[in-house]
Amino acid sequence: MIARWLSASLFFLALLAAWHFAVAAKFWSPLLLPSPESVFDYLRSAVEDGTLWEATLVTLRRLLIGYSIGILVGLPLGLLTASSRWSQDTIGVLALGLQTLPSVCWVPLALLWFGQTESAMLFVVVMGTLWSLILATDNGVRTIPPIYTRAARSMGSTGLHTWTHVVLPASLPFLLSGMKQGWAFAWRSLMAAEIFVTILTGFGLGHLLHYGRELNAMDQVIGVMLVIVVIGLAVDKTLFAPMERFLHRRWGTGRQ
């Protein structure tokens, strides 16, 4: 455990050192590649004056609301497409088609429909999450060995009980990977939306990134990028990784 931590920290320290020396050797103009120290300075000042904290909160709030809507709508729709031929031919096909659309493509539409509002942001996040979640749920439900539902039915499970107590838990591994993918898509679409659209109701991380570029403040651009990466990692490690560990332990899958 300690050895793992140590080797990982060494790796990232080496990366930082390489960055530091690359800047010191002046391969690139310091305008294009700022030193780690100046990025750190930016982050410290942005934390101190509160802008970073506020932008992070604004972004995470949008992400959480949009993602939750995406899941709350996508999960039942996925169950629906898996259980009826008609909804498979309609909603299923729609989801399959729209899922191939890069989520940034929703931004122009969102602007036209909702203007420069919070709703536009949420719309983009929901569109990013929804379709992949429908597909993952649908796929998960279809992959369940029929013996599980037969066994449950023979013990007297019917209708809603079968869905909540057998179909959903049996497809958990697929649902989780769908939720992970949905999260990644939500994150991406929100950043795209924030970079392209200025919104008066809240100043998110994407906006910070955008203004960093406008002001040619490379330390800000890279600093914000780092924050985005760290948030992504933290969510994975605190939210998805424990669920995955639980699933692996229960199902006996994964590498031991």
Added chain:
Amino acid sequence: MAESNHATADTGSSKLVLEHISKSFKTSSLNVQALDDVTLRIAEGEFVCLVGPSGCGKSTLLNIVAGLDRPDRGLVEADGQTITAPGPHRLMMFQEAALFPWLTVLGNVLFGLKLSNGLTAAERQEKAEYFLELVGLKRFMHSNVHELSGGMKQRVALARALAPNPSVLLMDEPFGALDALTREQLYGDIQRIWSQHRKTIVFVTHNVREAVCLGDRVILFSPNPGRIREEFAIPLPRPRDINSVDLARYATEITRVLKGYVQTEVAG
């Protein structure tokens, strides 16, 4: 309506009635007549063993009695009621262990108990532990399913099927994956449970000795199409010991008949 009344009157105290059951499966490559005009009556509290070569429709028959599949033709009744869906009084123990991997061993046994109403949480827990103890797996109640061996999984499936106290137990080669010792122990257990709780049991096996040891009747099936070939009553006293000489005599006789028609089938 008139017809089902007629059937009930005419079958008397039969727990399960199967009349002229046919079922075929059409797949893209093949059309299989899994069951052809099968008629069978099983009395309340009877222990019936179904024996026959692989593919003669034994599992198909159990699925129909369980209410999981419908026959193409024919009538299936339990307690005088036409079977149209699974019911809590007929529990099925599948050929492959159909345990739920998202639940622990205990959770699996509790699953059926929670669906059979009228028990408090404490009573369910007590029952689940009792039946896990019975199959010798209480120690493993908090284990995950994938941590058990094949035979242990079958024993959990047995506990899961017994726990809700169904009046009819449908068992599809339940002991196939067990070692001889555990098997013999379970023969004793199952006979005890059966006689104490007056269950009706339909038991599928490939093992003729096992069938003779457990059954009041042994029913021989033949494949292509799946039909009942012959019936043997086994009037031996209980509890029966699988190693007894009397039992071996019956088993030899049945095996001889079974071999006979399997061979004529191959020759013809």
